[in-house]
Amino acid sequence: MSAPALEARGLARRFGGLIATDNVSFSVQPGARQALIGPNGAGKTTLINLLTGVVKPSAGSVFLEGEDVTALSPSRRVRRGLSRTFQINQLFPDLSPAESLGLAISERNGSGADFWRQAGSKPEIVAEIEELLRRFGLEDAMDQPTHTLPYGKQRLLEIALALASRPRVLLLDEPAAGVPEEERRDILAALAALPGEVAILLIEHDMDLVFNFATRISVLVAGRLLCEGEPAAIAADERVRAVYLGEDAHG
Amino acid sequence: MSAPTRSENPTRLAAHLRRRARWRWPEILFWLAIAVAIFAVPSRAALINEILIAGLFALSLDLILGLTGVVSLGHAAFFGLGAYTAAILSSEGIADPTLGLVLSSLIAAALGLATAPLLLRGADLTRLMVTMGIALMLGELANRNSWLTGGADGLEIAMAPVLGLFPIGFTGQRNAALYSFVVLFLLFALARRLAQSPFGLSLLAIRENRLRAGALGISTPRRIIAIYALAAGYAGAAGALLAQTTQIVSLDLFDFHRSADVLLMLIIGGAGNLYGGIIGAAIFIVLRDVISGATPEYWEFWIGALLVVLVLVGRERFAERVRRLLDRLKRPAAWEEAA
Numbered sequence: 001m002s003a004p005a006l007e008a009r010g011l012a013r014r015f016g017g018l019i020a021t022d023n024v025s026f027s028v029q030p031g032a033r034q035a036l037i038g039p040n041g042a043g044k045t046t047l048i049n050l051l052t053g054v055v056k057p058s059a060g061s062v063f064l065e066g067e068d069v070t071a072l073s074p075s076r077r078v079r080r081g082l083s084r085t086f087q088i089n090q091l092f093p094d095l096s097p098a099e100s101l102g103l104a105i106s107e108r109n110g111s112g113a114d115f116w117r118q119a120g121s122k123p124e125i126v127a128e129i130e131e132l133l134r135r136f137g138l139e140d141a142m143d144q145p146t147h148t149l150p151y152g153k154q155r156l157l158e159i160a161l162a163l164a165s166r167p168r169v170l171l172l173d174e175p176a177a178g179v180p181e182e183e184r185r186d187i188l189a190a191l192a193a194l195p196g197e198v199a200i201l202l203i204e205h206d207m208d209l210v211f212n213f214a215t216r217i218s219v220l221v222a223g224r225l226l227c228e229g230e231p232a233a234i235a236a237d238e239r240v241r242a243v244y245l246g247e248d249a250h251g
Numbered sequence: 252m253s254a255p256t257r258s259e260n261p262t263r264l265a266a267h268l269r270r271r272a273r274w275r276w277p278e279i280l281f282w283l284a285i286a287v288a289i290f291a292v293p294s295r296a297a298l299i300n301e302i303l304i305a306g307l308f309a310l311s312l313d314l315i316l317g318l319t320g321v322v323s324l325g326h327a328a329f330f331g332l333g334a335y336t337a338a339i340l341s342s343e344g345i346a347d348p349t350l351g352l353v354l355s356s357l358i359a360a361a362l363g364l365a366t367a368p369l370l371l372r373g374a375d376l377t378r379l380m381v382t383m384g385i386a387l388m389l390g391e392l393a394n395r396n397s398w399l400t401g402g403a404d405g406l407e408i409a410m411a412p413v414l415g416l417f418p419i420g421f422t423g424q425r426n427a428a429l430y431s432f433v434v435l436f437l438l439f440a441l442a443r444r445l446a447q448s449p450f451g452l453s454l455l456a457i458r459e460n461r462l463r464a465g466a467l468g469i470s471t472p473r474r475i476i477a478i479y480a481l482a483a484g485y486a487g488a489a490g491a492l493l494a495q496t497t498q499i500v501s502l503d504l505f506d507f508h509r510s511a512d513v514l515l516m517l518i519i520g521g522a523g524n525l526y527g528g529i530i531g532a533a534i535f536i537v538l539r540d541v542i543s544g545a546t547p548e549y550w551e552f553w554i555g556a557l558l559v560v561l562v563l564v565g566r567e568r569f570a571e572r573v574r575r576l577l578d579r580l581k582r583p584a585a586w587e588e589a590a
Contacts, residue, residue, distance in 0.1 A: 052466075073465075073470075074465050074466065075465045075466075075467075075468050075469060075470050075471070078465075078466060078467065078468035079468045083466070084466060086462075086463070086466075090460055090462050090463040090466065091459075091460065091463065092455070092456050092459035092460050092463065093459055093460075094455070094459055095452070095455060095456065095459060096267065098264055098267055098268060099268065099452060100456070102268060102449070102452070103449070103452055103453055103456050103464075103467055103469070104467040104468070106449040106452075106453075107453070107467050107468040107469050108468060111449060112449050112450070112453055112468075112469060113449070113450050113453070113473075113474070114448055114449045114450060115445050115448045115449075115450035115451070116444065116445075116448060117448055117449065118269055118272050118444075118447055118448065119268055119269070119447055119448060119449050119451070119452050120264075120265055120267075120268025120269045121269070126264055126265050126268065129264060129268075130264055133264070142263075142264060142267065143263070143264075143267040161463070161467065162466075164467075165467060165468055
């Protein structure tokens with residue numbers, strides 16, 4: 001059997017006395033459509049930061065396609081095929097979408113440090129930028145400064161940038177967060193059209209989106225993995241209902 | 252702007268990515284104007300030389316501050332090191348300006364390479380203090396090692412003619428300005444080329460959002476170290492030019508006010524577009540020359556006022572207001588034309 005695309009083994013992280021991540025082991029298979037859900041404060045953000053290398057674990061390890069990447073920096077992990085989007089847009093406000101995508105592509109194919117070549121002089125990179133712009137409906141805005149784009153377009157660029165690194169595992173952190181209703185459909189269409197061979201872990205609050213998208217769901221509660229399974233099983237799980245109903249009762 | 256059709260997009264895309272590649276008329280005129288000024292006003296060649304050197308120094312700061320977003324209040328460390336290296340080389344018998352310039356620049360770049368890792372951690376305030384501290388240390392080292400640097404007396408140096416043909420110094424002020432001009436132009440053209448490369452774009456990405464730059468796989472520490480070393484080399488070249496063309500070096504080259512002045516010039520001229528530093532240097536030095544001629548010791552008041560206006564009003568808004576005012580003045584003429 002081939003190795004999982006992404007695997008966490010006994011991952012733990014303490015911040016002083018607080019245990020944000022408590023012995024989490026789980027895996028994402030190649031090409032999976034998996035979701036990670038959990039109430040506020042369940043430790044989803046910390047878990048993403050552990051997986052991408054922004055935060056070092058107190059214990060445990062992270063494997064990417066069977067290789068231990070626990071010691072690697074975030075940018076190294078990206079070059080190994082682990083890419084992510086951000087819950088709050090992390091874009092380059094004064095660069096255009098075309099320039100931003102060009103950066104990601106050049107970096108991936110090893111020409112990102114070329115200092116003597118004019119940017120835009122490699123036809124294959126230009127063609128790939130063009131392809132990504134078209135796929136995400138960003139053609140009209142391609143040469144505008146990113147900060148002038150409508151919010152929904154910026155959300156699409158978030159995903160396009162992550163995909164430009166040609167990841168084998170893609171972590172999507174609440175891709176539809178804050179997107180107005182009329183632009184939501186574009187995001188959902190973009191998610192549905194993501195390449196099938198890329199393993200995707202969707203971190204999301206929006207249950208409609210989760211149950212539409214995922215074929216497997218992992219539930220995180222208080223830093224621990226509560227349960228995992230197919231959407232129908234998770235929807236029927238008493239413990240999961242208790243957690244969410246409990247949260248609803250408060251909120 | 253007409254909506255482009257799909258088939259036009261690759262051309263539009265390629266044109267967009269390469270839009271800054273070609274030298275435009277205003278740029279060509281800018282450089283021609285400097286060259287003309289050197290020949291047209293030979294009596295002010297020394298002032299022009301000073302502007303060109305300060306402009307190169309500010310260009311160097313623009314590489315790290317304007318392009319990459321790394322702040323520094325100790326850029327004089329590299330300027331002073333370049334100047335002293337050029338002076339010491341000449342006193343050791345290496346009197347050829349070009350060779351001295353290259354060696355001084357390389358030594359300053361080496362110091363940049365060695366100290367850049369100190370700038371990778373912490374926030375802007377940390378970097379301001381670290382860069383300032385390094386400049387202080389270097390200034391004190393120069394003060395203490397007077398056997399090498401002449402201490403408080405400084406060093407007087409004699410240079411051979413540039414390329415063995417053009418004597419520089421008090422008897423060759425125009426040649427000195429031309430020498431500085433050629434060096435500035437070559438280093439500018441190199442920086443311009445670099446800024447438009449994928450490497451240069453990645454520096455902008457680091458300035459705009461370091462977190463995301465890392466998330467695209469960009470190794471941000473390496474890029475910062477590389478550009479910092481290059482900027483240090485540029486500052487070293489500026490220092491060497493000053494030493495060679497004025498034929499004297501003194502400890503004030505390491506002074507804090509040098510680091511602060513170059514930051515002022517860059518902010519006044521506008522950071523991030525490579526020309527701002529040169530323009531800022533010209534404004535700064537000409538204002539100082541004009542105002543201090545009229546009211547000595549008072550010129551910094553006006554530089555200060557200009558700085559406050561630029562920072563509070565913002566350069567774009569300031570420029571926009573000037574543009575609107577000009578438009579309003581022009582409008583009657585346009586209206587008459589239409590009628």
